Amino acid sequence: MTTLYDFSMPLPDGSSMALSTLQGQVVLLVNTASECGYTRQYAGLQELHDSLSGQGLRVLAFPCNQFGGQEPGTDAQIASFCASRFQLTLPLSAKVEVNGPQAHPLWRWLTQADSAHPHPVKWNFTKFLLDGKGRVVKRFEPAVAPHELLPDIEVLLGRRAAAD
Template sequence: MTTLYDFSAPRADGAEESLSAYAGKVALLVNTASECGYTRQYAGLQELQDYFAGQGFVVLGFPCNQFGGQEPGAEAEIVSFCQARFGVSFPLFAKVEVNGDGAHPLWRWLTQADSERPHPIKWNFTKFLVDARGRVVKRYEPAVEPHELVDDIKALLAR
């Protein structure tokens, strides 16, 4: 069975990181963009990161420029923007594609791209909640605000 921990992805600084580094943690994976109507959700994502600090939870941000060209900057610009504007301290990865032939293998797995019933990403700030065993538990569409996930995260952390 494939889990989150079977993948790696380049961090914003270019260093490849095995996602097994997050083994045993509940993780929220989000495709992000700096020039989107949902960009303000960075603040809520950081609030989740802060609220659950030290409890075995992490937000993982994956910038993506596939939707309306709303993430045009280079990785250094993205990190600088997120830190300065929203105080983001959670891990940010290099820009990825989340749909199509060029989709990162992690996102192909999250969206079941290779299955009979794929579920492509519709827009920026789609969120995937992954349990401490690396299995996808729930998907949230972009309009779902980060604070709406608190109870689901608490339930997973209590397991």
């Protein structure tokens, strides 16, 4: 069975991060764009990262220019924009494609994870929530704000059961 741990994340410096290093962590993967109406969600993603990374959440952003050409910059320009505008410290990948024949293998897997209803990413800031075993648990469309993911994240972190 394929899981998140079978893939790597391309980094802006040309290296890559083995996603197997995230075993046991709850992971939120998001395709992002700097010139999108949803770009302000970077702030909420960073807030999730800041407040829950110590409890086992990892948020990973994957810039993509496939939707309306809203991520036209270079990897360095994207990283600079995210750092200066949103004080982003969560991991940011090199720019990738998430749909089509040139889609990064991770994103091909994500969009096929629900084999009963596979479908491509529709727009920037589509989010995939994965459990501590590297399996896709839920997909969220772009209009869902990061703070709205908190109940689902807390369940996976085991916080919701403890709080109830």
